[in-house]
Amino acid sequence: RHTVYIGLGSNLADPVRQVEQAFDELDGLPLTRLAARSPLYRSRPVGPQDQPDFVNAVARIVTRLSPLALLDQLQALEQRHRRVRQRHWGPRTLDLDLLLFADRHWASARLTLPHPALLERAFVMIPLADIAPGLVLDGACTAQRARNFAGSDLQVLTAP
Numbered sequence: 001r002h003t004v005y006i007g008l009g010s011n012l013a014d015p016v017r018q019v020e021q022a023f024d025e026l027d028g029l030p031l032t033r034l035a036a037r038s039p040l041y042r043s044r045p046v047g048p049q050d051q052p053d054f055v056n057a058v059a060r061i062v063t064r065l066s067p068l069a070l071l072d073q074l075q076a077l078e079q080r081h082r083r084v085r086q087r088h089w090g091p092r093t094l095d096l097d098l099l100l101f102a103d104r105h106w107a108s109a110r111l112t113l114p115h116p117a118l119l120e121r122a123f124v125m126i127p128l129a130d131i132a133p134g135l136v137l138d139g140a141c142t143a144q145r146a147r148n149f150a151g152s153d154l155q156v157l158t159a160p
């Protein structure tokens with residue numbers, strides 16, 4: 001069994017519902033269960049600004065799937081939410097990012113672990129700190145890293 005953190009994001013087609021539904025779908029993946037969910041946050045898009053605000057959250061799952069098998073399952077979930085890639089970094093119904101897979105490091109065409117943008121994204125670090133405040137990443141804990149993002153535009157939408 002591995003502890004894995006997944007970033008959830010949506011800015012199309014009722015993003016709150018997309019994210020809430022995705023939590024339940026993660027719990028339903030084979031050999032997997034949802035162990036924790038962060039609150040939902042709304043934030044301005046990082047990257048192209050000509051798109052709606054995002055709803056973001058982070059989930060902790062416990063799984064016996066391998067990293068690539070889990071990645072396949074996440075991509076299948078995105079498809080089931082009718083994720084259509086119009087343009088790079090454009091709007092999407094559901095984004096599921098593999099943030100951390102136990103303490104694995106991985107670098108391949110399909111997958112990089114830990115997620116390369118993990119430490120610089122408030123929309124990931126703040127919800128990650130909500131469910132794993134003591135997790136140490138590159139020498140600092142997520143709670144401290146989230147405090148460094150204080151003042152970012154994230155607004156909490158829901159309690160966990």
Ligand SMILES: CC1(C)Nc2nc(N)[nH]c(=O)c2N=C1O
Nearest residue numbers: 009043044045046047054089123
């Ligand atoms: C387009 C890009 C980089 N910007 C984002 N910006 C925000 N706020 N949330 C996201 O989930 C998100 N995802 C992305 O992929």
